[in-house]
Amino acid sequence: MKHLFDTLFSPRRRALAAALVGTLTTAVSLAQAPAPATGAPIRIGMIEGLSGPIANTGEAVFRNLVWATERVNARGGVKLPASLGGNRPLVIERFDSKGQTEEALSVLRSVIDRDISIVTQGNSSAAASALIDAINKHNERNTSRQMLFLNYSAVDPILTNERCSYWHFRFDAHADMRMSALMSVLRDDKQLKNIYLIGQDYSFGQAVLREARSQIAAQRPDVKIVGDELHPMARVKDFMPYAAKIKASGAQAVLTGNWGNDLTLLVKAARESGFEGSFYTFYGNALGAPAAMGDAGIGKVIAVADWFPNVPTPESEAFYKSFRERFPSPADDYVHMRMQLMIESLAQAIERAGAAGGPINAATIAAQLEKADVTLAGQRARMRAGDHQFQQSLAVAVMDKQGAPGVKFDVEGSGYGFRVIRNLTPQQAEQPHTCTMQRP
Template identity: 35%
Template sequence: MPFASCPPARPPRHLLRHLSASTLLSLAAAAQAADPATFKIAYIDPLSGPFANVGELMLLHTQYAVDEINAKGGVLKPGPQGVKLQLLQFDSKLSAQESLSALQAAIDQGARAIITGGSGSSVVSALVQAAAKHNERNPDRAVLVLNHSSIDPDLTGKSCNFWHFQFEANTAMKMKAIANTIKKQPSIQKVYLLNQDYAHGKQWARYGQELVGLARPDIQFVGDTLHPIGRVKDFSPYVAKIKASGADSVITGNWGQDMTLLLKAAGDAGYKLRYFNHSAGSVPGTVLAVSQAKMGELTWVAEWHPGQADSARVDALAKAYRARTGKDFLAPRIDMTPRFLAAAIQKAQSLEARQIARALEDLSLDTVVGPVRMRGEDHQALLPQVVNTIAPVDGKAVKLGWEGTNYGFRTDALYSGNELAQGTECRMARPQ
């Protein structure tokens, strides 16, 4: 059973008459937040709109890990009673303003850690800045921002922040893995850059041109186009533009429906392309879209892919996850994010955010994808990456069909976190 918490002492009745309604509400919220039986985590990511399926996937992965931690007694063990993790849910609506409102609501409800990443790097950056300001003014109610999917290198580079931790390989790390793979494929000659018009899309294009160009100086970049994120319903005009350029490949940071609709448009046009992407295969519907297009190859990079050889620990987790949720398991990094948090709380023997942050620095865990270290100097996780391609099942390289299709994942290359690690511009300012 959870700890039984004592009710807070009430101010004398004659003082209550002089307190404003807002002050009374603040006192009530503080009393609620002080419950020692739980450590509250706020999930802030899209749960409505064009990317709701992505947000729901991330939420389910997070909730599964939290439930497992609680089933094993929670955190701060051994002790008379473990402290349980409680997951609060907020819809970011893919908006920085909505996310900031959710952050304030989460803090008011007692959250001391935020798990986010599926709303894009600009949203995560806004959350980190707001959390840092809040923490400076309210050190006794500080919050951490744990980022599982937004991969802007600036978040652990020149804009690094003590309160932010990134559990996904960043854009530069992923593009380095892709560039190493393209280097061995001389058939790739002409590349088009098509990306969503926001921070991540622009960076995927920039790092693509820089790192792929460095690996293959002979490659021609024949076009560079940005499009509105989540608002294009028909990618046919973009496909026509790519075709006119003579491109054989596309470097695209698109995800969710922006990726599946691009695949559909190219398939409808009968245009065979190679696509190089960061995480498309871990989003529901992508494998189905590739199989329906019946042409083209989508190569992406992640910490694991379904059907990967020598991944018994992930396979066991995926099997247990499906048995409990009825859904496919796709993203070990999201599952490991609350597990890192729990391990840091245990190491710090504290529920105070600053102490947890210090415990997270240089913390290493033996995860289902192997050893992962949270680099202390910039709060960038160093985790393995596998370059893989969605391809037809052949019984050899691809043995497992996915999403009810005869398409699965073919491993192209494996890299350790240390092999892909980049230098950093981070100059971390740490609170006293």
């Protein structure tokens, strides 16, 4: 028996068996590895302010989109049949609008000249509205070179209501949806009696204040609006006069849709003026606002978003840690789930268009994008075909010191983070629409 064992399992045969197992393991690993993306890149033209007063927001968006495409490309790119070019990588190409609507339209022509059929933009509803009109006209005149517009941040409700377009898809919750989420918290603040409304003087800022007046009247008629004003967008350098008016009004809270430097400078001026009230914000959780407010913002700065780093799930934590590994500088700490889901939705739609037999163009991708249903890091969202408004969860969070219960991660190395205090499911966040979609 010992001789038979030694013969069957001699050192030489054991070595051969190990080599065979190693070969088989390598073969299996190669079979499981994603095929490289060797086809022509699918280019996405990002039109955004990359210079001027809101350049920081444009650069932050670019990092998000690059990270999202890297994830798709790491798994082999967009998977298409060989007849349609095989696996193809996604590539983001930058176009600087300088934060101006006319410049956005000008660089759109450059995008068209470079034969890029997918455009993305978000930081300015005014620019988004102009781009929708321009792309609609272009697509009517150039049926063989049609374009898609993917919107990640322009949240004027009209863009998926009265002015909805088959070629436009919005991946952020619009202003009325965000306002409703904020109001679910404001409604319960029984100490609040006086509130000050302030916003940027353009379509989005106007829409925010209009909806704020409506929802406060409906849900908290006992709350008095003691200030209601708009200021020039991205032009005010000193917000102290506004802060002085806010303090003098006796307001216990400020509600604002401000973003970028207009928010950072506003909250900084309010702190320096001695204002001790709360801030109900759309974007108070990033781009310098927490650091500007400091300890004065603890328990008082409230923000609404599609996702926060401190969403208490293992999938969310792993997702955020992965982003911080890719962009370790605190200055680059600006990650949005919706931008990741947008790229995932696009990849899904292109693959489905390919599986349906192609060709791959704006029309065939749009037909599949209407049915997008994606999940990432435990967050599931879908596109509503009726108005092309993405349906996803919303969360409301309050600022606190890092290390406080529910605040594992801070923002931009500030030492302050946001604790989630209210979660709305996609069904709870959803609102009716007035879109009459005109399909080609």
